[in-house]
Amino acid sequence: MSELxxxxxxxxxxxxxxxxxxxxxxAKRGVKNIVVLEKSYLxxxxxxxxxxxxxxxxxxxxxxxxxxxxxxxxxxLSEELDYDIEFRQGGYLVxxxxxxxxxxxxxxxxxxxxxxxxxxFVDKDEAKEICPPINTNAFIKATYCPTDGHANPFKTNxxxxxxxxxxxxxxxxxxxxxxxxxxxxxxxxxxxxxDAISTPIVVNTAGPWSxxxxxxxxxxxxxxxxxxxxxVTEPVERIFDTMVISFQIGIYLQQVPHGSxxxxxxxxxxxxxxxxxxxxxxxxxxxxxxxxxxxxxxxxIVRQWAGSYNRTPDAAPxxxxxxxxxxxxxxxxxxxHGFMIAPMTAVCIAELITGGEPPVDISPLSADRYDKGxxxxxxxxxx
Amino acid sequence: xxxxxxxxxxxxxxxxxxxRDAIADGYTxxxxxxxxxxxxxxxxxxxxxxxxxxxxxxxxxxxSVDEINLPASRPPIQVTTFGxxxxxxxxxxxx
Numbered sequence: 001m002s003e004l005x006x007x008x009x010x011x012x013x014x015x016x017x018x019x020x021x022x023x024x025x026x027a028k029r030g031v032k033n034i035v036v037l038e039k040s041y042l043x044x045x046x047x048x049x050x051x052x053x054x055x056x057x058x059x060x061x062x063x064x065x066x067x068x069x070x071x072x073x074x075x076x077l078s079e080e081l082d083y084d085i086e087f088r089q090g091g092y093l094v095x096x097x098x099x100x101x102x103x104x105x106x107x108x109x110x111x112x113x114x115x116x117x118x119x120x121f122v123d124k125d126e127a128k129e130i131c132p133p134i135n136t137n138a139f140i141k142a143t144y145c146p147t148d149g150h151a152n153p154f155k156t157n158x159x160x161x162x163x164x165x166x167x168x169x170x171x172x173x174x175x176x177x178x179x180x181x182x183x184x185x186x187x188x189x190x191x192x193x194x195d196a197i198s199t200p201i202v203v204n205t206a207g208p209w210s211x212x213x214x215x216x217x218x219x220x221x222x223x224x225x226x227x228x229x230x231x232v233t234e235p236v237e238r239i240f241d242t243m244v245i246s247f248q249i250g251i252y253l254q255q256v257p258h259g260s261x262x263x264x265x266x267x268x269x270x271x272x273x274x275x276x277x278x279x280x281x282x283x284x285x286x287x288x289x290x291x292x293x294x295x296x297x298x299x300x301i302v303r304q305w306a307g308s309y310n311r312t313p314d315a316a317p318x319x320x321x322x323x324x325x326x327x328x329x330x331x332x333x334x335x336x337h338g339f340m341i342a343p344m345t346a347v348c349i350a351e352l353i354t355g356g357e358p359p360v361d362i363s364p365l366s367a368d369r370y371d372k373g374x375x376x377x378x379x380x381x382x383x
Numbered sequence: 384x385x386x387x388x389x390x391x392x393x394x395x396x397x398x399x400x401x402x403r404d405a406i407a408d409g410y411t412x413x414x415x416x417x418x419x420x421x422x423x424x425x426x427x428x429x430x431x432x433x434x435x436x437x438x439x440x441x442x443x444x445x446x447s448v449d450e451i452n453l454p455a456s457r458p459p460i461q462v463t464t465f466g467x468x469x470x471x472x473x474x475x476x477x478x
Contacts, residue, residue: 041414154418283472297466
């Protein structure tokens with residue numbers, strides 16, 4: 001570990017994509033002396049374990065705005081960061097299995113279209129044009145948004161990290177924050193074992209460990225981590241470009257630009273930091289997968305892994321300065337969709353910290369909404 | 384050694400020169416190097432490439448090979464088709 005600085009203007013705890021994107025957006029706005037602390041390697045948490053999808057088809061206005069804003073940024077991000085993040089817009093096909101689901105999707109589409117998200121209903125025939133091998137008996141109707149897509153989470157994170165470093169940000173790997181000094185309701189310093197970095201601002205971007213990091217500042221936030229499993233297959237010739245998801249089955253799958261298929265399915269899990277893969281899950285996803293895409297029967301599974309969804313009670317993130325501790329900002333609790341909304345989230349947090357106006361009003365995502373009973377439930381979470 | 388002709392990662396078709404370039408470009412952490420180049424993420428599960436890259440990283444950091452931790456090994460041990468998994472679970476439910 002190289003020598004730590006004694007002071008910083010901002011310390012960001014967590015070297016996932018949310019942390020590095022915030023560092024970059026702050027540096028871009030002229031903030032100097034930014035420090036990012038990562039207890040392991042970059043992308044070791046939820047970012048490096050995620051499904052890599054980028055979706056705008058949400059049921060909650062806040063998530064639609066953050067996702068649409070992020071897609072607009074993703075479209076120019078390789079150029080902006082001077083780093084190929086492998087962003088591709090192959091669309092998202094969302095399967096509906098019942099009339100009540102179709103009714104919910106009607107509401108979602110009306111909302112999405114009002115925010116310039118070009119989603120629409122497609123019938124079975126059109127779904128088959130978008131995804132030729134799909135089993136049309138497995139759903140009744142679907143929605144499709146052609147500008148949804150995929151980006152490489154590792155490369156997006158590395159790209160943001162390197163761009164931030166070029167602007168002077170210091171990133172410390174294998175360097176774990178162990179405490180936060182708070183006096184008179186204000187952040188004073190971050191401790192790393194026997195060392196300390198004096199700072200007026202701390203940003204909690206610790207992903208699976210968000211609750212533990214908030215607790216260091218004496219704050220209790222209602223986030224918890226939950227294991228979600230995922231797998232990747234051998235690469236094969238391109239079969240289709242779209243991501244296919246079903247909220248009812250809880251499955252998502254896509255063929256990434258590399259040619260392999262990446263897919264996951266949600267299971268009932270207790271809150272924990274367990275991220276081990278299980279063979280029972282492999283049997284579970286195989287059954288559901290082959291019902292939707294029987295053609296994949298001969299495809300070989302190469303690798304299985306797991307990561308954490310850091311969840312909140314309403315599946316919407318906690319963003320902004322904590323009302324109890326001045327200088328302590330949260331960008332946590334993304335509930336399984338942090339990667340895809342990271343670009344716009346970072347812009348909003350950077351604007352808040354530098355006294356500007358966030359392009360999306362994130363004030364309803366404040367941590368005290370749970371105390372006030374102002375939950376804003378997202379109905380469309382998958383995996 | 385012919386750096387440009389020596390294949391280190393057969394799954395992703397990566398040469399020794401490409402591995403060394405990535406290390407020289409700052410991807411000196413094994414876990415990050417893996418995610419940058421996809422080495423060890425192919426059908427072989429890293430059995431061929433990871434020990435070779437470990438030696439390169441030991442040379443870079445000027446430490447013994449033992450001090451470079453290998454990335455996590457992940458299931459399945461051998462590549463398996465979905466069809467084989469499906470048949471296996473049918474059998475187990477009859478037993």
